[in-house]
Amino acid sequence: MKLTGAQIIIECLLEQGVDTVFGYPGGAVLNIYDALYEYSNKVTHVLTAHEQGAAHAADGYARTSGKTGVVIATSGPGATNLVTGIATAYMDSVPMVAITGNVALSLLGLDSFQEVDITGITMPVTKHNFIIKDIKDLATTIREAFHLANSGRKGPVLIDIPKDITAQINEYEKREPLPIEVVCKMTDEDLEKAVEMINNSQKPFIYTGGGAIHSNAKDQVFQFASLCDAPVSSSLMGQGGYDNTDKRYIGMLGMHGTKTSSLAVSECDLFIGIGTRFSDRVTGEIKSFVPNAKILQIDIDPAEINKNVRVDHQLIGDIKCVLTKLNDKVKKKNNSEWMDKIYTYKEQYPLIQVGPKEDILTPQYVLETLNELTNGEAIITTEVGQHQMWTAQFYNFKEPRQFASSGGLGTMGYGLGASIGAQVANPDKKVVNIAGDGSFHMNCNELVTASKFNIPIIELLFNNNVLGMVRQWQRLFYDKRFSQTTLDRPTDYIKLAEAFGIKGYTITEKSEVRDVLQKALSADRPILINCVIDKDINVLPMVPAGTSIHQPILEIEINDE
Amino acid sequence: MEKHVLSVLAVNNSGVIGRVAGLFSRRGYSIQSISAAQTENPDISRMTIVVEGNEDTLEQIDKQLSKLVDVREVILLSENNSVRREHVLVKAGNGEETRNGLIEVANLFKAKVVDVGMDNLMLELTGEPRTISAFIRLIEPYGIKNLVRTGISALERG
Numbered sequence: 254m255k256l257t258g259a260q261i262i263i264e265c266l267l268e269q270g271v272d273t274v275f276g277y278p279g280g281a282v283l284n285i286y287d288a289l290y291e292y293s294n295k296v297t298h299v300l301t302a303h304e305q306g307a308a309h310a311a312d313g314y315a316r317t318s319g320k321t322g323v324v325i326a327t328s329g330p331g332a333t334n335l336v337t338g339i340a341t342a343y344m345d346s347v348p349m350v351a352i353t354g355n356v357a358l359s360l361l362g363l364d365s366f367q368e369v370d371i372t373g374i375t376m377p378v379t380k381h382n383f384i385i386k387d388i389k390d391l392a393t394t395i396r397e398a399f400h401l402a403n404s405g406r407k408g409p410v411l412i413d414i415p416k417d418i419t420a421q422i423n424e425y426e427k428r429e430p431l432p433i434e435v436v437c438k439m440t441d442e443d444l445e446k447a448v449e450m451i452n453n454s455q456k457p458f459i460y461t462g463g464g465a466i467h468s469n470a471k472d473q474v475f476q477f478a479s480l481c482d483a484p485v486s487s488s489l490m491g492q493g494g495y496d497n498t499d500k501r502y503i504g505m506l507g508m509h510g511t512k513t514s515s516l517a518v519s520e521c522d523l524f525i526g527i528g529t530r531f532s533d534r535v536t537g538e539i540k541s542f543v544p545n546a547k548i549l550q551i552d553i554d555p556a557e558i559n560k561n562v563r564v565d566h567q568l569i570g571d572i573k574c575v576l577t578k579l580n581d582k583v584k585k586k587n588n589s590e591w592m593d594k595i596y597t598y599k600e601q602y603p604l605i606q607v608g609p610k611e612d613i614l615t616p617q618y619v620l621e622t623l624n625e626l627t628n629g630e631a632i633i634t635t636e637v638g639q640h641q642m643w644t645a646q647f648y649n650f651k652e653p654r655q656f657a658s659s660g661g662l663g664t665m666g667y668g669l670g671a672s673i674g675a676q677v678a679n680p681d682k683k684v685v686n687i688a689g690d691g692s693f694h695m696n697c698n699e700l701v702t703a704s705k706f707n708i709p710i711i712e713l714l715f716n717n718n719v720l721g722m723v724r725q726w727q728r729l730f731y732d733k734r735f736s737q738t739t740l741d742r743p744t745d746y747i748k749l750a751e752a753f754g755i756k757g758y759t760i761t762e763k764s765e766v767r768d769v770l771q772k773a774l775s776a777d778r779p780i781l782i783n784c785v786i787d788k789d790i791n792v793l794p795m796v797p798a799g800t801s802i803h804q805p806i807l808e809i810e811i812n813d814e
Numbered sequence: 815m816e817k818h819v820l821s822v823l824a825v826n827n828s829g830v831i832g833r834v835a836g837l838f839s840r841r842g843y844s845i846q847s848i849s850a851a852q853t854e855n856p857d858i859s860r861m862t863i864v865v866e867g868n869e870d871t872l873e874q875i876d877k878q879l880s881k882l883v884d885v886r887e888v889i890l891l892s893e894n895n896s897v898r899r900e901h902v903l904v905k906a907g908n909g910e911e912t913r914n915g916l917i918e919v920a921n922l923f924k925a926k927v928v929d930v931g932m933d934n935l936m937l938e939l940t941g942e943p944r945t946i947s948a949f950i951r952l953i954e955p956y957g958i959k960n961l962v963r964t965g966i967s968a969l970e971r972g
């Protein structure tokens with residue numbers, strides 16, 4: 254059938270099973286929005302307050318559903334506003350397709366009104382990008398974009414479409430989505446060698462990252478851990494890939510990892526990294542990272558092998574596929590001596606948060622109460638800062654896709670948009686965005702999106718009045734010179750929320766926590782909770798950047814005048 | 815630092831050179847030379863890229879290049895298994911008295927005189943990169959006005 258370019262775009266989205274897009278209209282995408290109007294019974298469009306919010310929403314949608322997030326923006330400023338959101342998705346390997354309009358073909362390259370070279374700008378932060386110069390390529394390119402976003406290591410793909418192409422008419426024929434090939438290309442020898450390493454190990458240690466979640470390998474990881482009889486640690490991106498409440502789970506590793514994890518790494522004889530890229534935030538000083546063990550890495554991206562850390566052996570492929578094969582071959586081990594030691598450490602070094610004063614309201618208390626009231630089953634998104642680390646430390650993630658946080662890019666302003674996307678993707682789950690007051694001010698405009706569409710997220714704000722994470726570094730490494738990190742802003746959070754049509758609560762005492770959380774959780778509309786905490790509650794343990802993860806700071810004394 | 819020669823086959827999409835060059839600059843790999851043109855198949859380009867770096871860097875360059883969607887094949891060409899050539903055009907000379915000397919050097923290298931100016935000559939030579947460098951060294955005393963090297967292009971033997 255003959256369709257306009259804009260109609261072809263929507264038809265291609267439907268081919269891929271897309272029923273929700275996030276975006277913002279403008280001149281260059283007028284035709285696309287006109288088609289959205291026509292297809293409004295098939296595709297829901299969520300209008301955000303800002304394109305960045307739309308990109309984060311598409312990202313949160315993707316992370317919490319496993320589907321591809323789709324975001325649409327106009328040319329020029331619309332497109333540039335997506336960049337942070339695309340880069341955030343890229344760093345954390347999130348499947349996303351971004352569609353931008355551009356000026357008409359004849360106006361390209363002439364500094365035309367709202368023209369920007371968005372393929373040039375996003376080249377380093379996309380898996381790939383396209384600019385369509387001929388309507389004949391439109392449908393195939395969109396199909397390829399979805400295919401690319403989801404094959405191998407996932408990631409964002411951008412398609413830039415000049416306005417006249419969206420108006421031109423072309424023949425369209427519906428197609429099935431291109432099949433996604435499961436990468437699993439190790440040889441039998443590769444597999445045998447890995448099995449031998451595991452068999453020879455008496456003290457194995459398993460470390461899971463975001464890859465385990467992207468590949469939906471929860472059951473395989475669980476089975477693998479019990480076959481190996483090993484403790485399990487997860488990265489920030491890996492939260493939920495392994496049940497945090499399981500006895501084998503010993504907390505994060507690296508900059509804000511647990512003492513148990515760092516002891517386990519220093520004592521293990523085999524380090525098995527699963528879907529993790531050995532970020533500098535995890536390894537600390539490379540040469541002391543894994544002092545006494547061989548390293549086995551399992552990852553889908555060959556470029557992640559030997560990039561940051563030299564490994565002894567690797568299995569390249571989709572985690573689920575690799576582990577399924579491995580689990581068939583690994584014989585059940587019994588490392589009870591090693592595991593007993595781990596359990597002793599775990600008991601000896603629990604995470605306990607202390608503030609500068611006795612018996613104050615701590616994030617640990619709030620998060621543990623939230624965990625209890627939601628039975629550890631809420632979807633949690635975060636902004637970036639101390640509150641983000643506390644969330645990973647004190648909420649017990651049990652399932653993959655329960656946690657969405659900007660790990661690789663560390664994007665303040667990510668969480669609120671992401672929570673909106675997560676809630677849209679999971680209407681039956683409770684979604685809570687854990688925010689800091691600094692991050693809140695970056696993209697709080699998206700409260701209006703939650704309010705307008707009655708997307709019933711909870712914005713749980715840890716209001717410490719400071720850019721806490723930066724302040725923590727200034728305290729430790731800059732002689733307490735708190736340059737530009739004390740906010741002291743006059744914002745009235747409750748009034749602000751109300752102005753957007755959202756009910757707000759303030760918590761200042763422990764005694765109020767449970768009641769307010771219960772109220773918020775039972776409301777079927779968005780709620781803001783302004784949780785006022787001390788400005789000097791630090792994230793501990795902490796490994797200063799570039800130093801050995803085996804010498805974490807365990808305590809920070811606060812004795813300011 | 816060691817030099818390595820890579821032969822990269824890529825789909826001839828617009829911007830493919832930009833993607834490759836961008837990858838090198840953002841990951842801090844140093845390119846010594848890059849020469850690129852379409853192959854017998856107009857949809858495919860071949861780039862010969864000379865890079866500097868140790869084995870670890872080379873491994874990363876290979877893998878990162880292979881991740882680019884437009885890149886179809888990355889081949890590492892060793893000195894022994896490849897033919898490497900470079901082309902140079904050089905304008906040199908300083909008046910009539912240098913002319914004979916220049917022609918002598920040109921003859922020695924079997925370089926061609928491709929243009930004769932009032933007081934300079936333009937010479938052309940294709941050869942092993944090493945030969946090109948030796949040739950330039952011998953021309954230098956006669957005063958080099960302008961010079962252009964293409965960078966290495968190379969193909970696997972056999």
Ligand SMILES: Cc1ncc(C[n+]2csc(CCOP(=O)(O)OP(=O)(O)O)c2C)c(N)n1
Nearest residue numbers: 638639640663665689690691692720721722
């Ligand atoms: C967009 C952006 N700008 C700056 C930073 C650097 N940064 C990291 S954490 C942080 C402080 C965050 O403050 P807040 O949101 O209040 O969280 P807190 O640490 O106080 O919990 C800053 C400024 C960042 N990560 N992202």
Ligand SMILES: [Mg+2]
Nearest residue numbers: 689690719721
């Ligand atoms: Mg703060």
